[in-house]
Amino acid sequence: MYTGIQHLHSYMTYLVLLGVLVSFASALAGMFGNRVFTAGDRKRGLLGLIPAHLQGVIGVILYFVSPLGASNFSGEAMGDSTARLYLLEHPLTMVIALVLLTVGYSRAKRTAGTGKGFKSIAVFYGIALLLILLRIPWGAWPGNEA
Ligand code: HEM
Numbered sequence: 001m002y003t004g005i006q007h008l009h010s011y012m013t014y015l016v017l018l019g020v021l022v023s024f025a026s027a028l029a030g031m032f033g034n035r036v037f038t039a040g041d042r043k044r045g046l047l048g049l050i051p052a053h054l055q056g057v058i059g060v061i062l063y064f065v066s067p068l069g070a071s072n073f074s075g076e077a078m079g080d081s082t083a084r085l086y087l088l089e090h091p092l093t094m095v096i097a098l099v100l101l102t103v104g105y106s107r108a109k110r111t112a113g114t115g116k117g118f119k120s121i122a123v124f125y126g127i128a129l130l131l132i133l134l135r136i137p138w139g140a141w142p143g144n145e146a
């Protein structure tokens with residue numbers, strides 16, 4: 001159970017990064033191309049949102065089955081930078097990133113027919129992408145099980 005979910009969370013990260021990057025890049029292209037935000041542009045926003053939402057649900061499950069998650073919570077672990085990354089910094093930063101992606105998409109969805117949706121996705125997805133990149137456990141991903 002633990003190993004399967006850990007691997008799923010690990011591989012899903014590729015989809016999340018790819019999806020958010022494609023959504024972000026197409027929003028930038030729309031923004032600088034001075035276009036109107038269409039239904040197709042909204043769907044390109046979903047390319048980042050859907051894998052990220054799925055990853056969030058998988059992450060929360062992982063937090064409760066991983067030996068690096070909730071079961072490792074202690075004052076002592078807070079003093080260890082690797083333990084604190086998994087216990088606090090990674091989950092908290094990723095939840096903030098997920099909220100930003102959702103707000104960016106949601107705002108864009110409501111501006112169909114104008115050009116504003118692109119800016120909403122570009123700004124919110126851009127900051128979310130930065131946060132994700134800042135708190136991926138790079139020592140363990142991809143693949144060198146540290
Ligand atoms: C955008 C969302 C997220 C991304 C891209 C992401 C990415 C990652 C990556 C790349 C790893 C390392 C996997 C490996 O060892 O190969 C990891 C581990 C982990 N993540 Fe996430 N994560 C996200 C959200 C979350 C959330 C919301 C939680 C919990 C609430 C969470 C909890 C964990 C835990 C506990 C581990 C350590 C698992 C273990 O090795 O035992 N993640 N995450």
Ligand code: HEM
Nearest residue numbers: 046049050051052053054055056057102103105106107109
């Ligand atoms: C399997 C997991 C999930 C999937 C596949 C998923 C997928 C989606 C999709 C496709 C949308 C866009 C819907 C639209 O166009 O209106 C969306 C929006 C949203 N989701 Fe998720 N989601 C998941 C989990 C969650 C969870 C766990 C939460 C909350 C804790 C959440 C909160 C939201 C919110 C607030 C929106 C914004 C609605 C809007 O304003 O358009 N999702 N999600």
